[in-house]
Amino acid sequence: MSSHYYITTPLYYVNDKPHLGTAYCTIVADVLNRYHQFFGEKTLFLTGTDEHGQKCEQAAKARNLSPQEHCDDMSQNFIQTWKALNIDYDIFFRTTSPWHKKAVQKALQELYDKGDIYLGEYEGWYCVSEEIFYAEKDLVDGKTPSGKEVQKVKEKNYFFRMSKYQEPLLKHIQEHPHFIQPDFRRNEVLGFLKKPLNDLNISRPKSRLTWGVEIPFDKDYVTYVWFDALLNYVTALGYQQEGKEEHFRTWWYDAQTTHLLGKDILTTHAVYWPTMLMALGLPLPKTIFATGWILNKEKGKMSKSSGDVIAPLHLAEQVGVDPLRYFLVREIHLGNDAPFSYEILVNRLNAELSNNLGNLLSRTTNLIHKFFEGKVPNAPSSLDKASQELKDFALQTPDRLKEDILSMAPSYALNHVVELLNKANQYLEQKAPWKEAKNNLESAGQALYMAIETLRIAASLLSPVMPQKMAQLLEALNNPPSTFSACKQWGLLTPSSPVQKTPPLFPRLDLKVLAEH
Numbered sequence: 001m002s003s004h005y006y007i008t009t010p011l012y013y014v015n016d017k018p019h020l021g022t023a024y025c026t027i028v029a030d031v032l033n034r035y036h037q038f039f040g041e042k043t044l045f046l047t048g049t050d051e052h053g054q055k056c057e058q059a060a061k062a063r064n065l066s067p068q069e070h071c072d073d074m075s076q077n078f079i080q081t082w083k084a085l086n087i088d089y090d091i092f093f094r095t096t097s098p099w100h101k102k103a104v105q106k107a108l109q110e111l112y113d114k115g116d117i118y119l120g121e122y123e124g125w126y127c128v129s130e131e132i133f134y135a136e137k138d139l140v141d142g143k144t145p146s147g148k149e150v151q152k153v154k155e156k157n158y159f160f161r162m163s164k165y166q167e168p169l170l171k172h173i174q175e176h177p178h179f180i181q182p183d184f185r186r187n188e189v190l191g192f193l194k195k196p197l198n199d200l201n202i203s204r205p206k207s208r209l210t211w212g213v214e215i216p217f218d219k220d221y222v223t224y225v226w227f228d229a230l231l232n233y234v235t236a237l238g239y240q241q242e243g244k245e246e247h248f249r250t251w252w253y254d255a256q257t258t259h260l261l262g263k264d265i266l267t268t269h270a271v272y273w274p275t276m277l278m279a280l281g282l283p284l285p286k287t288i289f290a291t292g293w294i295l296n297k298e299k300g301k302m303s304k305s306s307g308d309v310i311a312p313l314h315l316a317e318q319v320g321v322d323p324l325r326y327f328l329v330r331e332i333h334l335g336n337d338a339p340f341s342y343e344i345l346v347n348r349l350n351a352e353l354s355n356n357l358g359n360l361l362s363r364t365t366n367l368i369h370k371f372f373e374g375k376v377p378n379a380p381s382s383l384d385k386a387s388q389e390l391k392d393f394a395l396q397t398p399d400r401l402k403e404d405i406l407s408m409a410p411s412y413a414l415n416h417v418v419e420l421l422n423k424a425n426q427y428l429e430q431k432a433p434w435k436e437a438k439n440n441l442e443s444a445g446q447a448l449y450m451a452i453e454t455l456r457i458a459a460s461l462l463s464p465v466m467p468q469k470m471a472q473l474l475e476a477l478n479n480p481p482s483t484f485s486a487c488k489q490w491g492l493l494t495p496s497s498p499v500q501k502t503p504p505l506f507p508r509l510d511l512k513v514l515a516e517h
C-alpha cells in the first residue's frame with residue numbers, strides 16, 4: 001500500500017456558519033488522517049472554503065462589503081471552529097487565492113485549446129442556493145428536488161464536453177470497485193450514468209455574476225463555481241504551478257487520494273470531477289466516499305435553512321471536544337444517515353466513556369494507590385487462562401482496528417477498542433483485586449498489571465479520536481510509548497513506575513441538564 005495518504009473534505013460555502021453536519025465531515029476526516037499518521041504513513045489533510053459564486057456575491061452586497069472582505073471575514077468562522085475542535089489540517093484552502101485562480105485559468109485554457117470547451121446556447125433553470133443548473137425535467141413542482149427556488153436562465157455559455165467522457169468514466173467505475181464508496185452510492189452513480197450525460201455549462205456571463213474566476217479566452221465570462229472549486233483538490237498540491245511538479249506527483253499520482261463528502265454532492269464529485277480530470281489527462285482520485293447526513297428532528301438534513309442547526313462549539317462546551325469527536329465517529333456508521341438527539345449522545349458517552357473507559361482508569365489507578373503506593377505492580381510471570389485471553393485479545397485489537405480504518409469503517413474500528421475495554425472490566429470483576437489484595441497482594445497486583453496494560457493499549461489506540469484526553473490518560477501512566485507498534489507489544493508498562501490518580505476524565509453527563517442549555 002502507498003505510504004502517502006491525502007484526504008480532503010469539501011470546501012464549505014463560506015456563507016454558512018459551521019454546524020454539526022459540516023463539523024461531522026471535518027472531524028471524520030481529521031480522525032482518519034490522524035489514524036493514517038499513527039500507522040506510519042505520510043499524510044496530507046485539506047479542508048477550506050468555497051468562496052466564489054452568486055450566493056456569496058449577494059451576501060456581501062447585503063452586508064455592504066466587497067465580496068473579498070466578506071469572504072475574508074466569513075472564512076474565519078471555519079478556521080476558528082476547526083481550531084476549537086482540534087482539527088489538525090495541513091491546508092486550509094480558499095478558492096480566492098490568486099495562485100489558485102491562475103491555475104484554474106490555465107486548466108480552462110488547456111481544455112479550450114484541445115476542443116473540450118465550446119460556446120453554446122444554454123436554456124434552463126438555475127438554483128442560486130445550490131449553485132446548480134437544472135433541466136426542466138429535473139424540477140419537482142417548479143423547484144429543485146430538495147425544494148429550493150430556481151430562476152429561468154437563457155444565455156450563451158461555455159460548455160465542457162462532459163458527454164465525451166461518459167464511457168471512459170463508466171469503464172473506470174466498473175474496473176475500480178473501491179473508487180466510489182459505499183457500494184450503494186456506487187450503484188447510484190452507475191444508475192445515473194445509464195442515461196446520456198449532458199455537456200456541462202461551466203461559465204456565467206459577467207452581466208449576471210462577476211465574483212468568479214475570469215475565463216481566460218473570453219473576458220465577458222467567469223467560470224462556474226463548481227468548476228473552480230473542484231480543481232482545488234489538485235491546485236492545492238501544485239497543479240499548473242512551476243516548481244511544484246514533484247510535490248504534485250507525490251500527492252496526486254502516487255498517494256492514496258481520498259475525497260470525503262456528503263451524499264448530496266456525490267454527482268459533482270463522482271461525475272463532473274473525474275471527467276474534468278480525464279480531459280486534463282490527470283489520474284483520478286483513488287476513493288470518493290459519500291457520508292450520510294446528520295438529521296434534524298423532522299428527519300431532514302440538518303442545515304441552516306432547516307432551522308434547527310446545532311452549533312458544534314456549543315455542543316463541545318457542553319460535553320467536551322474529545323467526547324464530541326468520539327461520539328460522531330463512533331455513533332454513525334460512515335455512509336449512513338444519523339438522527340441527532342441529546343439522548344443518543346448522552347447514552348453513548350455515558351456507556352462507553354464514563355463507564356467503560358473511565359471506570360477502568362479510575363478503578364485501576366485507585367487500587368494501585370491504595371495497595372501499591374501509586375506504582376505499577378509486578379507483571380505475572382506466567383499467565384492463567386483469563387489473563388492469557390485478555391492479553392491475546394489486546395494484542396489482536398490494533399490490527400483489527402487498522403483493517404476497519406483502512407476500509408473506511410471507523411465506527412467498527414472503535415468498536416474493537418470498546419470490546420477490549422469491556423473484556424478488561426470483566427476480567428477485573430472476575431479477579432476482584434480489591435478483595436484479593438487482602439489475601440494475596442502479589443496476585444492482586446498481577447491482575448491490576450494486566451488491566452492497566454490493556455488500558456495503555458486502548459488509550460493509545462483511541463488517541464487519534466481523542467488526542468487531548470488520551471494524552472492526559474497516558475500521562476497518568478507516566479507516558480509509556482504510544483505508537484502503533486507499541487500497541488502491538490505486551491509489557492511496556494514498567495513495574496514500579498509511578499501512576500497518577502486523575503480527576504474523572506469523562507464525568508457522567510446528565511441528559512436533563514444538557515438538553516435544557
Ligand code: MSP
Nearest residue numbers: 010011012013021050229230261262293294301302
Ligand atoms: N461548496 C460545496 C462543496 C465544494 S467541494 C469542491 C458545498 N458546500 S456546503 O457547505 O454546502 O456543503 C459541504 C458539505 O457539508 C457537504 O458534503 C454536505 O453533505 C455537508 N453537510 C451539510 N449538512 C450536512 C448534514 N446535516 N449532515 C452531514 N453533512 C452535511 O456543497
